[in-house]
Amino acid sequence: MKPPPRAPDLARKLLAQPLTECVACVREGGALPSDLVSAAFDRADDVGAGRESLNIFLATDRVRATESAKELTALIGRAEAPGNLAGAPVAVKDNIATLHMPTTCGSKVLEGYVSPYEATVVRRLRANGAVIIGKTNMDEFAMGSSTENSAYGPTRNPVDIRRVPGGSSGGSAAAVAAGIVRLALGSETGGSVRQPASFCGIVGVKPTYGRVSRYGLVAFGSSLDQVGVLGRSVEDTAIGLEVIAGCDQLDSTSADVPVPRYELEKNARLDGLVIGKPKEYYPEGLDPRVAERCERALDAFRELGAEVRDVSLPHTSYSIPVYYVVAPAEASSNLARFDGVRYGLRVASESGLTGMYEATRARGFGPEVTRRVMLGTYVLSAGYYDAYYKKAQSVRTLIAQDFRDVFLSGVDVLFTPTTPTPAFELGAVKDPYEMYLSDIFTASANLAGVPAISVPIGTASGLPIGGQIIAGHFEESAMFRAAFGLERALAGKALPGEGSA
Amino acid sequence: MSAAATADYEMVVGLEVHVQLKTRTKAFCACSADFGAPPNTNVCPVCLALPGALPVLNRHAVELALRAALALECKVNETSVFARKNYFYPDLPKGYQISQYDRPLAEKGWLTIGELDEHTPVRVGITRVHMEEDAGKSVHDRYPGATAIDLNRAGVPLIEIVSEPDMRSAAEAGAYLRLLKQILSYAGVSDVSMEEGSLRVDANVSARIRGTTKLGTKTEVKNMNSFSAVERALDSEFARQVELLRGGGTVQQQTMLWHGTKGETRPSRSKEESHDYRYFPEPDLPPLVLDMEWVGRVGREIPELPDARRKRMAEEFKLSAADAELLTASAGMSEYFEAVARASLDPKAALNWVMGEVSAAINAAGVTIDQFAVRPADLGELLRMVRDDVLSHTAAKRVFARMVETGKPPAQVAAEEGLQKIGDDSALVGWIDEVLRENPAEATRYRNGETKLQGVLVGLVMKKSKGRADPRKVNQLLPERARS
Numbered sequence: 004m005k006p007p008p009r010a011p012d013l014a015r016k017l018l019a020q021p022l023t024e025c026v027a028c029v030r031e032g033g034a035l036p037s038d039l040v041s042a043a044f045d046r047a048d049d050v051g052a053g054r055e056s057l058n059i060f061l062a063t064d065r066v067r068a069t070e071s072a073k074e075l076t077a078l079i080g081r082a083e084a085p086g087n088l089a090g091a092p093v094a095v096k097d098n099i100a101t102l103h104m105p106t107t108c109g110s111k112v113l114e115g116y117v118s119p120y121e122a123t124v125v126r127r128l129r130a131n132g133a134v135i136i137g138k139t140n141m142d143e144f145a146m147g148s149s150t151e152n153s154a155y156g157p158t159r160n161p162v163d164i165r166r167v168p169g170g171s172s173g174g175s176a177a178a179v180a181a182g183i184v185r186l187a188l189g190s191e192t193g194g195s196v197r198q199p200a201s202f203c204g205i206v207g208v209k210p211t212y213g214r215v216s217r218y219g220l221v222a223f224g225s226s227l228d229q230v231g232v233l234g235r236s237v238e239d240t241a242i243g244l245e246v247i248a249g250c251d252q253l254d255s256t257s258a259d260v261p262v263p264r265y266e267l268e269k270n271a272r273l274d275g276l277v278i279g280k281p282k283e284y285y286p287e288g289l290d291p292r293v294a295e296r297c298e299r300a301l302d303a304f305r306e307l308g309a310e311v312r313d314v315s316l317p318h319t320s321y322s323i324p325v326y327y328v329v330a331p332a333e334a335s336s337n338l339a340r341f342d343g344v345r346y347g348l349r350v351a352s353e354s355g356l357t358g359m360y361e362a363t364r365a366r367g368f369g370p371e372v373t374r375r376v377m378l379g380t381y382v383l384s385a386g387y388y389d390a391y392y393k394k395a396q397s398v399r400t401l402i403a404q405d406f407r408d409v410f411l412s413g414v415d416v417l418f419t420p421t422t423p424t425p426a427f428e429l430g431a432v433k434d435p436y437e438m439y440l441s442d443i444f445t446a447s448a449n450l451a452g453v454p455a456i457s458v459p460i461g462t463a464s465g466l467p468i469g470g471q472i473i474a475g476h477f478e479e480s481a482m483f484r485a486a487f488g489l490e491r492a493l494a495g496k497a498l499p500g501e502g503s504a
Numbered sequence: 505m506s507a508a509a510t511a512d513y514e515m516v517v518g519l520e521v522h523v524q525l526k527t528r529t530k531a532f533c534a535c536s537a538d539f540g541a542p543p544n545t546n547v548c549p550v551c552l553a554l555p556g557a558l559p560v561l562n563r564h565a566v567e568l569a570l571r572a573a574l575a576l577e578c579k580v581n582e583t584s585v586f587a588r589k590n591y592f593y594p595d596l597p598k599g600y601q602i603s604q605y606d607r608p609l610a611e612k613g614w615l616t617i618g619e620l621d622e623h624t625p626v627r628v629g630i631t632r633v634h635m636e637e638d639a640g641k642s643v644h645d646r647y648p649g650a651t652a653i654d655l656n657r658a659g660v661p662l663i664e665i666v667s668e669p670d671m672r673s674a675a676e677a678g679a680y681l682r683l684l685k686q687i688l689s690y691a692g693v694s695d696v697s698m699e700e701g702s703l704r705v706d707a708n709v710s711a712r713i714r715g716t717t718k719l720g721t722k723t724e725v726k727n728m729n730s731f732s733a734v735e736r737a738l739d740s741e742f743a744r745q746v747e748l749l750r751g752g753g754t755v756q757q758q759t760m761l762w763h764g765t766k767g768e769t770r771p772s773r774s775k776e777e778s779h780d781y782r783y784f785p786e787p788d789l790p791p792l793v794l795d796m797e798w799v800g801r802v803g804r805e806i807p808e809l810p811d812a813r814r815k816r817m818a819e820e821f822k823l824s825a826a827d828a829e830l831l832t833a834s835a836g837m838s839e840y841f842e843a844v845a846r847a848s849l850d851p852k853a854a855l856n857w858v859m860g861e862v863s864a865a866i867n868a869a870g871v872t873i874d875q876f877a878v879r880p881a882d883l884g885e886l887l888r889m890v891r892d893d894v895l896s897h898t899a900a901k902r903v904f905a906r907m908v909e910t911g912k913p914p915a916q917v918a919a920e921e922g923l924q925k926i927g928d929d930s931a932l933v934g935w936i937d938e939v940l941r942e943n944p945a946e947a948t949r950y951r952n953g954e955t956k957l958q959g960v961l962v963g964l965v966m967k968k969s970k971g972r973a974d975p976r977k978v979n980q981l982l983p984e985r986a987r988s
Contacts, residue, residue: 225787339599383782
């Protein structure tokens with residue numbers, strides 16, 4: 004008879020297993036949560052998660068994570084329900100308020116700031132047995148698509164460290180892709196979960212606006228922001244979303260819509276499912292490698308019994324211009340509180356109050372944040388409001404109407420590329436507008452408030468490519484069903500990062 | 505400038521009144537909205553504007569705002585929208601104030617401030633009533649060389665009541681404000697105390713030649729801390745504008761500050777006018793969609809308003825118009841009177857006491873009627889004791905004085921002080937006999953038929969009894985004791 008595996012080895016193996024298996028093992032007492040925490044930190048060391056290499060975390064707290072793991076062990080010992088994420092190490096994007104560890108949003112203006120309260124999503128994670136191991140790097144205030152806009156240096160893509168992990172949730176995507184955690188929280192305003200998921204070869208979910216509480220998520224574009232989940236598999240992200248989703252008294256924009264159990268059928272046939280292929284998402288100049296992988300995915304859908312239908316979302320081309328009016332407008336107001344008066348950075352000035360404001364904000368904010376605050380201030384100004392903000396809001400309703408129409412026409416979900424290209428090299432995209440185009444296929448779901456998921460659909464020259472499935476409001480079940488089917492159909496084809504654990 | 509010098513000009517006034525709603529908690533969080541707590545103790549992540557915190561609307565604030573709007577005859581909008589008013593100031597933690605802008609809670613109401621004759625009411629139009637939150641307080645004199653911020657008040661719910669430019673004199677503005685204050689107090693909307701800052705007034709004032717209809721350029725006058733200050737500031741600012749216009753000058757649209765001690769308005773040095781508030785819909789709060797049935801219920805449940813109470817009380821308690829007016833000037837006083845009137849079963853006595861003894865006592869003590877030690881039920885009982893001849897009027901006044909000091913019920917005070925009327929024959933006979941013995945000359949004359957001495961002797965008995973003897977019984981007993 005073989006001797007039982009040593010606990011740390013088991014924990015290390017579990018970290019590479021689906022969440023359900025990992026959690027089941029913990030709940031049955033087969034593995035200790037503290038061993039999983041150790042395994043996660045060991046893995047972080049092994050892959051070089053530190054500042055000098057991948058630069059995934061802005062803060063970690065091994066001591067407290069170990070303590071929480073022990074509390075969880077006690078809970079299991081008393082036969083109390085430890086929750087659906089029992090013992091799972093989880094990483095949290097640094098714009099989500101956590102106790103004990105700083106919440107800096109990747110900005111100098113919040114350097115060292117520790118929140119005295121906890122975000123609802125974090126509370127729900129912990130209540131379900133998750134162990135928060137660290138805060139992940141991000142583009143400053145979630146403004147960016149490469150994590151190069153972090154005031155604390157860029158995160159690198161674990162698949163290819165010369166390349167960006169995408170952004171703004173680049174740290175969370177890298178933590179999952181590097182095998183440090185099975186699950187991480189990110190946040191979305193225009194694609195900040197799906198785009199890095201696509202670049203790192205993992206799954207990223209942006210739920211319906213209102214599905215998840217924003218209480219404790221540091222606001223960027225309040226009408227677009229939503230906490231999202233990054234994971235290794237569709238099933239993992241579905242479990243994660245189930246835990247964090249649901250109405251919250253502390254967020255007036257969270258919806259009182261019941262959260263279903265996202266049942267994923269193992270046999271995953273998609274008979275009867277109608278998948279829309281919106282032509283605006285397959286433009287002439289689309290990277291041929293991306294186009295080819297998408298066609299392959301569509302074939303896989305057909306093989307599963309789904310019908311693929313050509314559809315049109317005619318206002319798609321306005322999504323980036325609309326997004327870059329609405330999001331900066333809200334950001335200019337949301338970021339006004341970083342004024343040096345109550346917390347965070349304060350730079351004293353000889354020239355009184357106004358001088359203090361100017362010096363604090365000039366030194367506290369990086370160039371992209373400054374650019375967007377100025378842009379947002381401009382579009383809300385008297386004399387420009389109607390031409391920009393108001394116009395953008397009316398076009399936004401047209402974009403949302405496109406989605407309503409297409410889903411009313413009998414289409415269940417849409418399938419598109421997540422990004423126009425695979426991950427680019429650090430420093431390669433210098434023009435801000437070119438960077439903005441990274442979100443060209445994702446921003447519309449935020450503007451319309453509909454849920455969307457990015458799933459790996461293959462690689463090109465070793466670089467992951469993601470496909471996006473978009474569903475109607477609160478139709479995450481349909482979205483997961485399609486994504487799960489696709490994932491299984493494409494399984495067997497090696498995905499980057501998968502074999503390295 | 506004399507009144508004659510401004511006689512060919514007409515004053516045009518519109519008022520913006522901010523009123524703090526009487527809620528237990530703040531507008532968008534669960535912090536206490538109480539006045540006077542130590543600095544920065546009624547605060548939380550929401551009203552401190554910590555990163556990630558979100559506002560949640562206080563339903564009771566909406567209810568009180570609705571009461572105000574409905575009491576002012578406004579049309580309530582089924583859907584209204586919160587908006588952010590953006591500006592930087594240290595006591596504005598979020599860098600924006602949550603307010604309402606192009607879609608306010610209610611619009612197009614009015615307040616009748618008097619009548620020209622029986623059929624011509626003087627109405628001031630209410631442009632809008634909208635909800636917003638208060639800012640914190642900057643404290644400039646606490647630490648040398650630094651400004652301190654107290655955020656207890658940040659997020660306290662307010663309504664702003666904007667009037668049409670319908671007032672034509674300082675007196676009309678004063679009448680509007682006093683009536684508005686009365687209504688809001690009656691409706692339980694607010695404490696409406698200018699001292700505590702729960703009512704604040706800004707005035708828009710302009711001047712035009714009498715008979716013309718085009719509005720002149722207005723100035724906004726701020727920094728007035730009482731209604732009479734508003735009236736004086738309006739007169740002063742109007743005179744300043746008229747002098748300018750007469751001299752061929754023009755009025756500049758600007759903010760003026762009232763300097764009470766100097767008795768003049770002066771341009772504010774702040775650059776308020778150059779502010780661009782960049783209003784836009786508050787994305788953290790969905791539009792406020794009201795259940796109109798609930799709105800109807802709120803309207804029906806508004807406590808009785810001054811006009812209605814004045815009419816009802818005049819009729820029910822047979823009060824003169826002047827007395828009814830005086831009694832209903834404050835909600836508290838009229839409620840007090842009504843309770844006393846009902847408890848005493850003697851509205852006339854209640855009126856005399858409330859207007860006389862009670863008013864004098866609360867003025868002397870410097871308290872409000874709500875804080876007054878003598879509760880209306882007790883005063884009612886006191887008046888009943890007088891009516892039932894248990895107490896003489898003189899004794900009742902002494903009992904009342906003790907009640908004011910101690911807050912004890914009248915029966916207890918009367919017993920403790922031994923002030924209850926004594927109708928017991930043996931005690932009375934004792935006093936009468938003593939008086940007859942001690943005044944033999946008068947007693948003899950009385951016995952011999954000088955009946956006019958009855959009054960003198962009764963008075964002496966009353967004196968001996970220290971006012972406690974029941975004079976009616978003394979009168980009965982005296983002739984018979986004199987004969988014996």
